[in-house]
Amino acid sequence: MLGGSIALAAVDSSQTLNYDGDTPSTVFDFATIPDILRLVVLPVFGYLAWRDIKTRRIPHRTWYPLGALALVLLVWDGYMVFTGDAAALDQRLFLTRVSISVLVLVPLAYGFWLLGGFGGADTKAFMLIALLFPTYPDYHLWAVGIEGEFATLPLVATDVGVFSMTILANTVLVGALYPVALAGKNAVTGYVSPAMFVATPIDAAAATQRYGVLLEFAEGRLRDARSPSALRSHFSWRRLDLDALRMYLQWRGLDLASVRADPGRYRDPESLPEESNSPGSGSVADSDVAPTDTAVETDGGTLTSEPKEYDDPWGAEAFLDDIDGNAYGTTPEMLRDGLETLAEEDVVWISPGIPFIVPMFFGLVVAFTYGDLLFTLLGAIGIA
Incomplete structure (x- = not known):
């Protein structure tokens, strides 16, 4: 069961585009038209995640229609907020959330690309998320007969109310599962080292059929690294x-x-x-x-x-x-x-790495349904 404070945060933070009290301003009771159109992103990112795993290549032309959709929906939302019945506070919240999403996350993605942390496709996907989801969408499942605490999605929202930040946080948490699983696999096979979180053994003759980075490690196991210099040598990987x-x-x-x-x-x-x-x-x-x-x-x-x-x-x-x-x-x-x-x-x-778009897709699915995982974790330990 969700705590009352978390459920309240979900309602308060996700109603930016609700103008008539308890009833959303929509053509359908389910959601606003922009939020309905945003659902298109889920199957598209699912396809991109599959393609990224198979080929590690995303065609440049993929981003043009998504970018156009993001700009149209952003303008559409702004028009609804400033020409509808939204209060002045809602208008300021909308501008603040859009500013955080676009003016903070877009430069952040570009900075990661400059530092080599993101590939070109990852950077474009990150920027696209910032443009598409500056505010929380709101999906009313009671319109299709679902009642109770699960009648409105996402279930959990942050007080900040920037949906792109929720997607990013979910992406990081989902992506963190990969090195944990890899370390577990390596531990079972007896490979215990700092490298166990990032590397996997393959047949050298089959290297050209795999994607990833070839690593070379210093001799010795993790338990042998008893000094800062010895530990540092484990991370002096030639790639x-x-x-x-x-x-x-x-x-x-x-x-x-x-x-x-x-x-x-x-x-x-x-x-x-x-x-x-x-x-x-x-x-x-x-x-x-x-x-x-x-x-x-x-x-x-x-x-x-x-x-x-x-x-x-x-x-x-x-x-x-x-x-x-x-x-x-x-x-x-x-x-x-x-x-x-x-x-x-x-x-x-x-x-082998993990294409960033893969955990981003799962982060999107979790964000659209459950909401913000990190906010829940921080709330459970009394921080949020």
């Missing part, structure tokens, strides 16, 4: 984005099996092809260039796998120079280290 790996292999016209079969041959920059391929985007679906024979004849015959010193091992610098260095933040050293690891190891650890 190679597997998208960048696919770009490199496609650029060379190679597959990973060839690299693993004869690393010495391809470690020599003289083995680079005279005509390189387009690297593509690094998507698994785009990695379709057939391997080419790039054997190089030297005085000793075909190159062997014996380690040698080269100015540009693996041609990593040549690759990045040729594509203007834009391979998901990869440096020549990161690419070389990753290739060496994949050539030498049978099992490697990757951080």
Whole structure:
């Protein structure tokens, strides 16, 4: 059962667009037309979450109709507030909530993108949420025969009343479950380390069929890190984005099996092809260039796998120079280290990550139905 104070907060914070006392100003008793149209976002984000898991790619054109819808609904809400029967206090609350959502959360998303915390699609999704949901929607299920405390959704709202912040809080809480589940899986298999929350083991030969970041950890287990410097070494991870790996292999016209079969041959920059391929985007679906024979004849015959010193091992610098260095933040050293690891190891650890849009979708579903999870948790411990 919901506490009386929480239920009251839900009613008080979500009635910004209710103008006639107890009856919403709607064409249908269920909700206002803008709030009904906002329900379209749920199946759309469900599709985007599925696509993000499968391909880690969201087409740019996806955001244009959603952005247009967000602007139309924002203007529509504003027109209803300022031309209807809303009190002056409701009008000020509407402006305050819109200002917080748009002027705080949109720059925040952009800042996370600049710092590398968000990808481009994640940033656009975050900004879109800020525009679409500055205030709480209000859905009256009593209009379809549902009575009682569940007759109005969302059930729980914050006193601030900014719905986009509720979605963000839910997204963070839902996303936090992923590293916990990953740590549990690793603990069962005996991998106990700070890395257990972010990494999972895979077959090195299958690395090009996975999305994520290749990680390398310092030797030792968590219990061996008894000093700040030892603990810090666990987090000194050298990273190679597997998208960048696919770009490199496609650029060379190679597959990973060839690299693993004869690393010495391809470690020599003289083995680079005279005509390189387009690297593509690094998507698994785009990695379709057939391997080419790039054997190089030297005085000793075909190159062997014996380690040698080269100015540009693996041609990593040549690759990045040729594509203007834009391979998901990869440096020549990161690419070389990753290739060496994949050539030498049978099992490697990757951080599969979790596309931000996936927990955002579940955060949306929870926000539309239950409301604000964080507000409830803080209320349970007497903070909110």
